[in-house]
Amino acid sequence: MTTTGITEPFGSHAAPAYPTVRTGCPLDLPPLVGELREERPGARVMLRDGSRPWVVSRYSDARQALRDPRLSADLHRPGFPFVSPVQKLQQNEDLPVGFLRMDPPEHSRQRRMLTQEFIVKRMQRMRPEVDAVVESLLDDMIAAGPPTDLVDAFALPLPSRVICKLLGVPYQDHDFFQKQSCLMLDHTAGVERVLAAREELRDYFDRLAAHKASHPADDLLSRLIAGQEVPGHLSHDEVVGMAAVLLVAGHETTANLIGIGVLNLLEAPDQWAALCEDPGLIPGAVEELLRYQTVIPTGLPRLATEDMEMGGVTIRAGEGVLAAADRDPCVFDAPDRLDVRHPVRRHLAFGFGVHQCLGLPLARVELQSALAGVVRRLPRLRVTKPLEELNFRHRMNAYGLFELPVVW
Ligand code: HEM
Numbered sequence: 508m509t510t511t512g513i514t515e516p517f518g519s520h521a522a523p524a525y526p527t528v529r530t531g532c533p534l535d536l537p538p539l540v541g542e543l544r545e546e547r548p549g550a551r552v553m554l555r556d557g558s559r560p561w562v563v564s565r566y567s568d569a570r571q572a573l574r575d576p577r578l579s580a581d582l583h584r585p586g587f588p589f590v591s592p593v594q595k596l597q598q599n600e601d602l603p604v605g606f607l608r609m610d611p612p613e614h615s616r617q618r619r620m621l622t623q624e625f626i627v628k629r630m631q632r633m634r635p636e637v638d639a640v641v642e643s644l645l646d647d648m649i650a651a652g653p654p655t656d657l658v659d660a661f662a663l664p665l666p667s668r669v670i671c672k673l674l675g676v677p678y679q680d681h682d683f684f685q686k687q688s689c690l691m692l693d694h695t696a697g698v699e700r701v702l703a704a705r706e707e708l709r710d711y712f713d714r715l716a717a718h719k720a721s722h723p724a725d726d727l728l729s730r731l732i733a734g735q736e737v738p739g740h741l742s743h744d745e746v747v748g749m750a751a752v753l754l755v756a757g758h759e760t761t762a763n764l765i766g767i768g769v770l771n772l773l774e775a776p777d778q779w780a781a782l783c784e785d786p787g788l789i790p791g792a793v794e795e796l797l798r799y800q801t802v803i804p805t806g807l808p809r810l811a812t813e814d815m816e817m818g819g820v821t822i823r824a825g826e827g828v829l830a831a832a833d834r835d836p837c838v839f840d841a842p843d844r845l846d847v848r849h850p851v852r853r854h855l856a857f858g859f860g861v862h863q864c865l866g867l868p869l870a871r872v873e874l875q876s877a878l879a880g881v882v883r884r885l886p887r888l889r890v891t892k893p894l895e896e897l898n899f900r901h902r903m904n905a906y907g908l909f910e911l912p913v914v915w
Pocket residue numbers: 580606607608618670752753754756757758760761764802803807808855856857858859861862863864865866867869870
């Protein structure tokens with residue numbers, strides 16, 4: 508029997524518990540999604556709250572799901588799949604959730620307010636600034652000398668500083684907002700703590716936005732207030748919700764990919780050596796790491812608003828869907844092998860369709876700059892603990908590492 512346990516009956520089919528823990532190598536995905544793809548590319552799984560959404564695990568189905576307007580991203584719809592019970596708390600709140608969990612036309616209206624802020628050209632113009640942050644963090648690390656925690660000294664502060672600068676959030680508050688966003692993404696944190704964290708982050712942005720209204724500066728939050736809140740296109744609460752989404756989305760995923768990306772490369776010394784020898788491989792290596800070590804491995808959640816056929820099954824209106832497919836062998840040659848020399852850019856790590864990551868151009872600039880800086884300045888980098896002793900983020904929405912102890 509496979510690890511899915513899908514030979515056991517559950518109605519007409521088994522519904523294996525989801526998400527599963529990585530019991531093998533922490534850099535490999537849990538085998539469940541791969542097994543489902545082979546055996547039942549549209550399969551029901553059982554979430555912790557007892558609900559049974561479908562996982563679509565073929566690349567073609569996942570891609571189709573993410574661009575299908577019949578699948579909603581609105582978390583307020585009954586039946587919306589929440590991988591973690593604490594995330595489900597948002598369903599009962601009246602507060603604006605941010606456009607990530609909205610549908611068009613409101614989603615498009617709000618997203619349009621930000622597209623100019625994140626266009627590729629603008630983000631590429633930020634490259635020197637991002638490079639300067641990378642250099643300064645590496646200067647500090649090298650000056651302090653080994654050993655150090657690469658997550659704390661580099662992977663987390665880099666995207667945090669960049670998104671703070673862009674938004675107009677004082678970086679000195681990073682301890683506060685990193686703690687709140689960590690709690691909000693923790694599947695195992697108690698309800699009270701998650702609610703309190705969300706409330707505190709909102710209060711923080713409420714005060715910051717009020718301050719920006721009377722003291723505008725050259726930052727995204729000030730532009731949002733002047734351009735959208737003042738003329739009445741967005742309420743104050745919506746501005747606050749949007750700012751919180753940007754801050755959390757803008758540093759958690761990137762930080763985790765930097766940490767676990769470096770670890771993956773160090774675990775495959777030929778790949779690390781290839782990058783040290785030929786930095787021209789770095790843009791491709793970033794895409795390969797995004798595909799291989801997708802930081803939201805549980806899949807992107809949607810809700811069917813009509814009956815539809817997908818993954819060889821009929822999905823009924825009101826049923827949840829999770830799209831997870833970056834290791835599909837039909838699309839990626841040797842999908843379970845990291846290969847920086849043969850990257851494939853059409854991965855789904857940034858999602859697809861109307862919700863495709865808005866910060867994608869910024870994330871690429873940050874990831875490329877980070878990796879280039881680390882291989883150039885720390886070519887002898889190595890991890891001081893064996894894989895099994897490292898603290899992986901098994902219980903978090905965004906997978907990665909809590910710490911990465913290194914020397915060089
Ligand atoms: C490694 C880095 C990143 C990864 C892997 C990533 C991944 C994703 C994914 C998968 C989605 C789609 C979610 C869905 O369809 O349900 C998304 C959406 C989003 N991301 Fe990112 N992201 C990254 C970095 C960033 C950065 C730096 C920002 C900057 C602010 C950002 C802002 C957003 C926003 C605002 C959305 C919502 C877009 C919408 O709903 O229209 N992300 N991201």
